Amino acid sequence: MTGFSADWLALREPHDARARNPAVLNAVVASLKGYPSIRIVDLACGTGSTLRVLAPQFPTGQHWRLVDNDLSLLARAAAMAPPAGGTFTTAPLDLNRDLEAALDGPIDLLTTSALLDLVSEAWLDRLVVETLARSIAIYAALSYDGRIEISPSHSLDAAIVAAVNAHQRRDKGFGPALGPMAASAAIARFESLGYSVVHGAADWVIGPQDREIQLEVFAGWASAAREIGDLPLADTVQWLTFRRDEIAAGCSSLRVGHVDIFARPIGTR
Numbered sequence: 001m002t003g004f005s006a007d008w009l010a011l012r013e014p015h016d017a018r019a020r021n022p023a024v025l026n027a028v029v030a031s032l033k034g035y036p037s038i039r040i041v042d043l044a045c046g047t048g049s050t051l052r053v054l055a056p057q058f059p060t061g062q063h064w065r066l067v068d069n070d071l072s073l074l075a076r077a078a079a080m081a082p083p084a085g086g087t088f089t090t091a092p093l094d095l096n097r098d099l100e101a102a103l104d105g106p107i108d109l110l111t112t113s114a115l116l117d118l119v120s121e122a123w124l125d126r127l128v129v130e131t132l133a134r135s136i137a138i139y140a141a142l143s144y145d146g147r148i149e150i151s152p153s154h155s156l157d158a159a160i161v162a163a164v165n166a167h168q169r170r171d172k173g174f175g176p177a178l179g180p181m182a183a184s185a186a187i188a189r190f191e192s193l194g195y196s197v198v199h200g201a202a203d204w205v206i207g208p209q210d211r212e213i214q215l216e217v218f219a220g221w222a223s224a225a226r227e228i229g230d231l232p233l234a235d236t237v238q239w240l241t242f243r244r245d246e247i248a249a250g251c252s253s254l255r256v257g258h259v260d261i262f263a264r265p266i267g268t269r
């Protein structure tokens with residue numbers, strides 16, 4: 001599995017759904033109570049996981065625009081059933097180039113998940129400005145925040161995590177990425193500009209039975225460490241071998257820190 005393949009997104013979807021912070025999600029749902037219909041734009045929708053998790057909790061008259069630049073992911077999203085009593089359309093757009101086009105027309109709520117850690121400070125500023133200019137609320141879920149706990153521990157964990165976090169700051173198509181700084185940067189910006197922000201931890205809690213996602217995550221981290229190049233290759237191999245042995249023995253678990261944010265203009269519900 002590479003990058004944002006459909007297989008990887010499917011593997012992480014149930015963990016993302018479980019991780020979402022309930023207080024933040026409740027605040028989003030409460031803010032929409034009483035709306036006969038809502039218009040939502042989901043930025044970087046992938047195969048549509050945000051719609052799948054939110055639709056059952058939203059008012060029935062919900063109308064989504066799903067935006068992504070990956071046509072194959074968007075095709076999978078287009079194939080899903082519409083929400084009960086609602087509709088969705090897909091929009092192939094490069095959000096780095098065409099954010100403003102993605103936000104065209106009336107919007108009641110902007111959603112995104114696992115996007116903010118990919119974007120640059122300049123792009124986040126652009127998103128904040130565009131959101132404020134339109135006075136829209138935004139629910140940005142599942143931004144990785146740099147916290148990783150692995151059990152059992154290994155002497156190379158800290159070096160691997162440092163490499164992962166350095167890799168997270170590399171350009172992911174929006175300029176140098178905010179990576180683990182994304183959530184705190186977004187919270188600070190929205191608060192300083194007068195938005196009310198509810199936020200909270202939305203960590204993946206992955207147990208010994210979740211072997212497949214652990215194999216993918218650890219392989220991804222080893223390849224990030226190899227690309228960063230601060231660690232001798234033999235150390236990375238030793239670490240990955242240890243991790244795979246622990247998974248096979250049913251003894252491996254991990255927590256990966258994420259943050260959910262709901263920011264809305266003060267004075268709206």
Ligand SMILES: C[S@@+](CC[C@H](N)C(=O)[O-])C[C@H]1O[C@@H](n2cnc3c(N)ncnc32)[C@H](O)[C@@H]1O
Pocket residue numbers: 004009016043044045046047048049050067068069070073093094095096097112113114115118172173
């Ligand atoms: C980590 S995935 C998250 C997908 C989905 N939100 C989810 O939670 O399953 C990041 C998504 O960002 C999309 N993406 C990355 N760069 C993009 C860009 N420049 N314009 C639009 N979408 C982009 C990818 O195609 C991918 O679907």
